[in-house]
Each structure stands twice: as C-alpha cells, then as structure tokens.
Amino acid sequence: MARRIRFVEALREGMRQEMERDPSVFVMGEGVGPHGSCFKQTENFTNLFGIDRSRDTPISELAIAGAAAGAAMMGMRPIADLMWIDFSMLAMDQICNQAAKLPYISNGQVKTPVVYRMTTGKSKSNAAHHSGSFYSWFINTPGLKVVVPSTPYDAKGLIISAIRDDGPVIYLEHKLLLNNRGEVPEEPYEIPLGVADIKREGTDLTVVATGAMTVFTMTAAQKLEKEGVSIEIIDPRTLMPYDKDTILASVRKTGRLLAVDEGYRYCGFGSEMVAMTAENAWDALKQPPRQLTTMHTTIPFSPPMEDYVFPNPDRIADAVRSMMQS
Amino acid sequence: MDTITQIRLLETMLRVRKAELQLAIMYKNGKVPCAAHLYEGQEAIAAGICDHLRHDDCITSTHRGHGHCIAKGMPIKKMIAEVSAKKTGCCGGKGGTMHLFMPEVGVMGTVGIVGGGIPIATGIGLAMKMQNTDRVAVSFFGDGAANNGSFHESLNLAALWKLPVIYICENNLYATSVAVWRSTPIPDIGIRGSAYGMPGVTVDGNHVDEVYAAMETAVARGRAGEGPTLIECKTYRIRGHFEGDDAFYRTKEEVAEARKRDPIDYWKAHLIANGAITEETFEAMSAKADEEVAEAAAFADASPYPEPESALLLSGNPA
Ligand SMILES: Cc1ncc(C[n+]2csc(CCOP(=O)(O)OP(=O)(O)O)c2C)c(N)n1
Ligand SMILES: [Mg+2]
Numbered sequence: 001m002a003r004r005i006r007f008v009e010a011l012r013e014g015m016r017q018e019m020e021r022d023p024s025v026f027v028m029g030e031g032v033g034p035h036g037s038c039f040k041q042t043e044n045f046t047n048l049f050g051i052d053r054s055r056d057t058p059i060s061e062l063a064i065a066g067a068a069a070g071a072a073m074m075g076m077r078p079i080a081d082l083m084w085i086d087f088s089m090l091a092m093d094q095i096c097n098q099a100a101k102l103p104y105i106s107n108g109q110v111k112t113p114v115v116y117r118m119t120t121g122k123s124k125s126n127a128a129h130h131s132g133s134f135y136s137w138f139i140n141t142p143g144l145k146v147v148v149p150s151t152p153y154d155a156k157g158l159i160i161s162a163i164r165d166d167g168p169v170i171y172l173e174h175k176l177l178l179n180n181r182g183e184v185p186e187e188p189y190e191i192p193l194g195v196a197d198i199k200r201e202g203t204d205l206t207v208v209a210t211g212a213m214t215v216f217t218m219t220a221a222q223k224l225e226k227e228g229v230s231i232e233i234i235d236p237r238t239l240m241p242y243d244k245d246t247i248l249a250s251v252r253k254t255g256r257l258l259a260v261d262e263g264y265r266y267c268g269f270g271s272e273m274v275a276m277t278a279e280n281a282w283d284a285l286k287q288p289p290r291q292l293t294t295m296h297t298t299i300p301f302s303p304p305m306e307d308y309v310f311p312n313p314d315r316i317a318d319a320v321r322s323m324m325q326s
Numbered sequence: 327m328d329t330i331t332q333i334r335l336l337e338t339m340l341r342v343r344k345a346e347l348q349l350a351i352m353y354k355n356g357k358v359p360c361a362a363h364l365y366e367g368q369e370a371i372a373a374g375i376c377d378h379l380r381h382d383d384c385i386t387s388t389h390r391g392h393g394h395c396i397a398k399g400m401p402i403k404k405m406i407a408e409v410s411a412k413k414t415g416c417c418g419g420k421g422g423t424m425h426l427f428m429p430e431v432g433v434m435g436t437v438g439i440v441g442g443g444i445p446i447a448t449g450i451g452l453a454m455k456m457q458n459t460d461r462v463a464v465s466f467f468g469d470g471a472a473n474n475g476s477f478h479e480s481l482n483l484a485a486l487w488k489l490p491v492i493y494i495c496e497n498n499l500y501a502t503s504v505a506v507w508r509s510t511p512i513p514d515i516g517i518r519g520s521a522y523g524m525p526g527v528t529v530d531g532n533h534v535d536e537v538y539a540a541m542e543t544a545v546a547r548g549r550a551g552e553g554p555t556l557i558e559c560k561t562y563r564i565r566g567h568f569e570g571d572d573a574f575y576r577t578k579e580e581v582a583e584a585r586k587r588d589p590i591d592y593w594k595a596h597l598i599a600n601g602a603i604t605e606e607t608f609e610a611m612s613a614k615a616d617e618e619v620a621e622a623a624a625f626a627d628a629s630p631y632p633e634p635e636s637a638l639l640l641s642g643n644p645a
Contacts, residue, residue, distance in 0.1 A: 035503030035575050058473035058509040059440050059501055087439065090475070125360035125411065127422040129438025297641030300632075301422025302411035303359050308634035 003186065008039055008178045010152035014159035015042070015079060017188045019049055022077060025163055028055040029064060029081025029117075038083060039119065039178050065091035068114045069099035069168070077113050077163060085118040085172065086132040099168040100143030115162045120148070120172040121212055121262050122299070122310050131299035131306075133211075133262040136269055138170045139240045145169045145193055146239040150214035152182035154237055157191030165193060174211040196243035198250070202232035205256040205320055208247055208273045209233060213260040219313040220320065229324055239269050244276065251277050255286035256323055260316055265293040292319045327538060329602045331377065333611075335534050336597060338373035339590050340615040342393040345402050348619045349392065349409055353569045357410050357627070361571075362423040365393035367532075367564035370589035371496050372397035374537030375464060375557075378545045384432040384450050385464045386443030389424045391436030394466050399431035403622035412629035419632040434463075440501075441467060441474035444493070448480040451491035451554070462490040462548035470501025472515045481556065485523040490548035492541070493556045496531060498563035503575040516558035524554045531559025532589040535596070562587065 005013070019025045026049075027042055033056035036043035045054035057064050061082055068080035082088045088095065099112045121133050138146045147162055147169055149155040155173070162169040199214055200221055209217045214235045221231050232250050236242045251257045257277045261270030270291035277289045295309040346364045353362060365372070368390075376385070376397035387394040395405050400416060408415025409423045416428045424438035434450055437443045447465030454461040471477060472495050484491045495515050499506050512518075519526015525547070529536040537559055544555035562584035566573040573581075597603045603611075 030501070031503045033504070033508075038502075056504050056508055058504075059470040060473050060475065062475050090439070090441075125422060127360070127438060128420075128425055129442070130424075295638060295641070296643040297638055298420075300420045300637045301360070301408075301417075301425065302413075302419030302632050304631045304634045305419060305637035308637045 003184060004181045005152055005184050006178070007152045007155050007180050007182070008041055010156040010184045011159055011173065012041055012043060013184070014156040014188070015163070016045070016048065018160055018163045019053060021188070024075060025077045025079065026053040026055060027079045027081060028057050028068065030057055030059055030083055032056060032081050037081060041081070041173070061087050061090035062094055065116065066094035066098060068116070069094060069102065069112045072099070072112045072114045073102065073110045079115045079117055079163065082116060082118045084130055084132070085120045085134055086129050088116065088118055095168070096138070096141045096144070100141050103167060104143055111166050112168050113166050114168045115159070115171050116168065117171045117173065119175050121174045121176065122306070123175040125301050125303060125306060126299070127301040128298050133294065135170070135172060135239055136263050136267060139269060139272070140267070143167065144240065146172070147193065147237065148172045148174070148211045148239055149237060150174070150177060150211055150235050152180065152184045154191060154197065156184050157189050158193070158237060160188055161190045161193050164190065169193070172211065176212045177215065180215070191237065193238045194241040194243055195238070196234050196236045196246040198232065198246070199235050200231070200233040202230035202254065204230045204254055205258060205323060206232045206234060206247070206250040206254045207258045207260055207316070207320070208236060209260040210236060210239060210269065211262060213262050213311060216311065216313045217260055217316050220316040223313070223317050224320055229320060231320060244280070247273070248277070248281050251281045252284040255284055257285070257289035258319055258323060259289070259291040260311055261291060261293045262311065263293060264296050265291055266296065268293060287323050290319065290323060292316060327535065332597055332602050335373045335377060335538065336590070336593050336603070337611055337615070338377065338397050339369040339534065339593065340612055341402065341618065342369045342372055342396050343590060344615045344619040345396055345406065345622070346392060348623050349406065350569060352410060352623065358423070359411050360423060361568040362392070362409060363390040363568045364565050365390050367584070367589065368496055368498060368561045369393055370534035370593065371494065371531045371537055371559045371561060374534040375494055375541050377538060378541045379432065379462070379464065381431060383462050383464070384434045384447070385466060386434050386447040386450070387436040387466045388440070388443060388468060388471070389436065389438055390468070391426055391466070392423070395426050395428065395433050395436065398433050400426070400428045400433050402618060403625040404428065406622045407626040407629050410626045411631060412626055413632040414625070414629040418636070441471040441476035443467065444471065444476045444480045448484050448489060448491055451484060451489035452487065454490055455487070455551070460549040462492060462545055464492045464494060466494045466496060468501060469495060469497040469499065469506045469515060470504070470509065472518070473509055481518070481522040481524065481554070484554040488551065488553035490551070491554045492544045492548055493554065495556065495558045496561055497558055498561045500563050500567065500576070502567045505576070514558060516556060519556035524556060526556040526558070528558040528560065531561035532587050532592060534589060534593050
C-alpha cells in the first residue's frame with residue numbers, strides 16, 4: 001500500500017467512487033459545480049457526472065440543507081456541502097429539527113440519508129465567522145451522527161460509510177488537514193462509524209483528540225517521548241456515537257485522561273470525555289481527568305490573539321507534563 | 327448635482343480604489359494575514375450611496391466592505407490597520423478584514439456571513455423609527471446574498487413596518503465562482519422590491535451619477551417615513567473573489583471587457599467633459615489620495631500587534 005495522497009484527494013476519491021457505484025448519490029452546494037469547491041473537494045466532478053450531480057446552488061443554506069433532507073426522503077443520497085461549519089448555523093432548523101428528527105417522528109416511515117459536509121476549525125486569521133468548531137451543537141442533537149477524520153485514510157473510509165449510512169451524518173473537514181498526505185488504498189473501503197482508532201500506543205496517559213488536535217498531539221507525543229513520557233492517542237473519528245469501549249480500555253491501562261478539544265470546554269466533546277471517564281473508570285484513575293480546549297471566546301483575527309486562544313503542540317505537552325508531575 | 331458634489335464623488339472613489347490597491351500589495355508582502363475580498367471596480371456604489379448619508383445614518387456591509395467603510399467616513403488608516411491585524415485598527419485587531427466597526431461614523435459592522443448584515447440593518451432602521459428620528463439605515467450586500475433567507479425576511483419586515491432602510495444589492499455578477507445567471511433565474515434583482523411592497527430599481531452601478539440619483543429618491547423616502555427601497559446596482563467584480571483566487575471560472579476577455587467600463591474612468595471623463603475638472607486637477611486628486619493611503623499604510627506598519635491576552639477581553643469567558 002504505497003500510494004500516498006492528500007486528505008482532500010482521499011475525500012474526493014471516496015465521494016467519486018460512491019457516485020460511480022450509486023446513481024442516487026449527488027453533491028450540492030455553493031461552488032461545487034465546475035469550480036470544484038472551495039478546497040477542490042469536487043474537482044472534475046462536473047466532467048465526470050454532469051452539473052446535475054455536482055450541483056451549484058445559490059447562497060441559500062436553509063434550502064440546501066432542507067432540500068437535501070427532502071430529496072433523501074425520496075430515495076436520493078445527497079451530499080450537501082455547506083462550506084464552513086459557521087454557515088451551517090443558517091441551516092440549523094433543517095438539519096437539527098428536520099433531517100435529524102423526521103425518521104424518529106415518522107416512526108421510521110421516512111429516512112434522511114444526507115451527508116452534511118463542512119470545513120471546520122482554525123485556519124490562518126479566518127476570524128469570527130470562519131473559524132468555528134461547533135460540532136458539539138450537532139452532538140447535542142439526537143438523530144445526527146458526527147464524523148471528524150484526521151488522516152487521509154480515515155477521510156476516505158469515513159465519507160464512504162457516511163454516504164452509505166441511512167441517517168443524516170455531519171462530516172467535518174479540518175482546514176489545516178486538507179493538504180496532509182497519507183497512505184490510502186485505491187479501492188473503496190468503509191470505516192465503520194463509531195469506531196475509534198488508536199493513533200499511537202503509550203502507557204502513561206491517554207489523550208483523546210479529534211481532527212487537527214490529533215495531529216498536534218502526535219507532535220507533542222514525540223517531544224514527550226524524549227522526556228520519558230509515553231502517551232497513548234485515541235482519535236474517536238466519530239464523535240457521535242463514540243467508541244466508549246476503546247477509550248475506557250485505554251484509560252484503564254494508563255490511569256490518566258486528557259481530552260484535547262478544539263471546541264469549547266463547556267458542554268463540549270472534551271467535557272463529555274471527562275464526564276464519561278469519571279463515571280465509568282473512576283477506580284482506575286490516578287489523576288482527575290482533564291481537558292484542554294480552545295478558550296471560551298469568539299475567535300479573534302490578529303495572529304497573536306488567535307494563537308493565544310487555541311490548543312497547540314506546546315500547550316498539549318505542558319498539560320501532559322503537569323498531569324504527570326502531580 | 328453641483329460641481330462640488332461631482333468632485334467629492336470622484337475623490338471618494340479614488341480614495342477607495344487606492345486603499346484597496348494598497349491592501350493588495352500588503353497582502354502580497356505578507357502584511358495582511360488573511361486573504362481579503364477587494365472592492366476594485368465597485369467604487370461608484372459606495373461613493374454614490376454614502377454621499378447622501380449623514381454621520382448619524384448607519385450602514386451594514388459585507389465581507390467586501392472596506393470601500394463602504396471609507397465612503398461612510400472611517401479613516402483609511404483605521405481600516406488598513408485593522409486589516410493588517412494591528413492594535414490601532416478600528417476593532418483593535420479582533421475583527422479583521424471581514425469585521426469592521428466604527429459606530430461613531432455609522433459603520434455598524436461588516437460581516438463574514440453572507441446576508442448577515444441585512445437583518446441587522448433592518449433592526450437599526452427599526453430603532454431609528456421608534457426613536458422618532460429621520461435617520462436612515464443602509465444595508466450593502468451582493469447578488470449572492472439576495473438569495474439568502476435573510477434578504478426575504480428582512481425586506482418583508484421593513485416594508486410591513488415602513489422602516490427607513492435602503493437595501494443596496496451590488497450585483498457584480500459573481501458569488502465566489504457562481505455566476506449570477508447560475509444562481510438567479512431573473513434578469514434584475516431590483517424587481518424583487520415590488521414583491522415585498524417597496525420600490526425596487528436597477529441602475530448601472532458603474533455610473534456614479536445613476537447610483538446617486540437613485541439614492542436621492544430612496545433617502546428622501548426613508549427620511550419622510552415612507553419606508554424602505556431596494557436598489558440593485560449592476561457592476562462587475564474585477565478581481566478574484568479574494569486575493570489569490572485565480573478565478574479560472576471566467577475568461578480573461580470578460581474581465582478585460584469589464585475593465586473598459588471602469589467607474590473612475592467614466593466619471594473622470596464626464597467631469598473633464600463638463601469642465602468640472604481638468605487632467606491636472608485629476609492628477610492632483612489622485613496624488614492626494616496616494617499620499618493619504620501611503621500615510622495610512624505607514625501608520626499600520628508602525629503600529630504594534632495587540633497583546634495576546636487581550637483576546638479574552640469581552641469574550642464572555644467565565645474563568
Ligand atoms: C452564509 C454564508 N454562506 C456562504 C459563505 C461563503 N461566501 C463568502 S462570500 C460568498 C459569495 C458572496 O457573493 P455576493 O453576495 O454576490 O458578494 P460578492 O462576493 O460578490 O461581493 C460566499 C458564498 C458565507 N461567507 N456565508
Ligand atoms: Mg456578487
């Protein structure tokens with residue numbers, strides 16, 4: 001398995017193979033047509049599938065999200081591209097009140113197999129309206145699954161599973177990861193939703209990290225290794241439903257949990273990890289479980305302020321060190 | 327329109343143009359940390375609209391909002407300092423290119439969410455009406471934003487409540503890579519006004535005299551308590567969607583054609599023809615704008631970055 005491709009290429013390949021396999025799969029969103037999307041996620045799709053199946057839309061997030069759900073009820077499998085997670089807020093009713101709830105309130109008579117794709121997270125001075133990590137909003141909506149890949153391999157396997165899933169799935173693409181390379185098989189494959197991956201084995205402390213935080217934590221792990229601290233990194237990959245068993249097994253082994261979350265600390269994925277670990281592995285913990293998150297602030301534009309509010313490899317290493325000392 | 331007004335409009339257009347070209351250079355030189363959406367080619371709209379506004383009137387604007395802020399009275403140095411992430415910027419570096427505010431001159435915010443400023447301007451108009459003033463609010467937005475729910479809900483509300491709001495749709499034919507004919511099945515967005523029960527007009531947005539005339543009527547209507555107006559200004563987005571956008575979704579010929587309709591060239595020729603200015607006065611005006619922009623850039627350059635910890639001021643962080 002020698003082929004190394006970029007995250008965005010892996011994602012694109014996964015979508016392309018599903019569109020080839022299943023004529024009910026199509027993409028719609030602002031700029032997904034001939035332009036091939038903001039970050040080239042659908043590059044060449046209009047040549048391969050025509051403008052009907054890689055369908056440009058007006059800037060109408062509510063209608064994109066709702067129309068995707070409606071089409072899904074009729075047997076289509078739309079991939080709705082909302083560009084930035086920040087813009088999904090304009091579509092919240094259709095995603096959270098409609099797509100997520102219709103299967104339940106209809107008592108299973110309708111299905112809404114939509115993939116809502118959006119980019120997420122920090123980039124370079126993208127400021128208040130383009131830097132969000134609001135996945136916990138979706139985690140807090142029963143009926144939605146939430147997927148955050150951190151490697152090209154995961155990006156492909158998870159988009160394929162998300163498309164094949166019979167319910168609505170939020171699929172988040174971290175802007176800092178899109179050009180990262182990794183090994184990716186050419187043939188289609190699924191990564192089951194709800195299964196974590198141990199990105200690095202270790203013995204002293206478990207870090208649960210998602211998206212770009214997984215990569216930052218890998219960097220921190222190398223430094224810490226030299227200091228004699230061995231951390232295990234678990235990437236849940238799916239944040240709802242998440243892989244409780246794998247996380248707990250790791251925490252039981254190391255006795256320490258640090259959740260590194262680009263979202264906010266209050267009622268976020270990190271706080272869920274802390275709560276879940278405390279509830280289920282109290283006896284195994286050598287230390288109170290902790291979380292390192294983005295500070296509770298709107299994201300500022302200017303680089304010194306922006307850098308100040310996000311987790312980074314140094315801050316992750318510091319948090320680990322302080323947990324190892326006490 | 328008197329000669330002084332004619333010359334003032336030209337001056338505003340030049341100041342906006344030069345500031346944007348300066349930012350393009352600063353972006354290339356790494357002095358602007360994030361790609362900005364520049365306004366080149368659309369200056370006649372900001373100038374023609376804002377010329378009718380008083381200091382106590384308010385605007386909301388978009389991701390492409392530098393020009394609106396300058397035309398409304400924000401000093402260029404406060405804008406450039408903000409876009410280059412400095413502490414001395416109009417928002418202390420917190421906002422950046424897409425989030426510019428200066429309430430003292432009526433700049434009530436440019437936004438990064440397409441359509442996000444339209445309801446806000448509507449609410450500003452509501453307050454102006456409830457406070458029994460004759461102030462007006464203006465919302466600038468693009469052809470792309472006109473297909474967002476925020477447009478529909480706001481225009482209905484403003485017409486229903488006869489709010490003093492003027493909705494300025496700058497139809498520059500593109501919303502990122504999506505040409506307007508691929509997002510909107512009607513030729514003119516201006517006609518939507520009638521669907522909401524307000525006047526809706528379409529003007530050539532590269533002709534500042536047309537923009538100015540349409541706004542004159544709309545402002546009078548707003549100040550008199552007669553309600554909102556929709557003005558569509560047809561123009562063209564000369565640059566890529568943002569600096570660095572290769573814009574391969576349109577042809578070079580199309581852009582070259584559009585450049586021939588430059589709003590500054592048009593107005594300059596008009597003013598020279600009617601004797602309001604000469605080639606020499608134009609050169610002098612141009613040099614003056616260059617100087618102002620160079621000073622603004624030097625001010626931004628010399629300014630410090632904000633302290634990292636100031637990120638948490640006003641954040642709502644309970645710690
Ligand atoms: C709600 C929302 N959807 C999408 C975007 C991404 N986006 C930024 S600018 C833009 C195009 C806007 O087009 P238009 O309103 O015509 O303004 P222009 O860029 O032409 O000035 C898009 C789609 C956004 N910022 N906000
Ligand atoms: Mg436009």
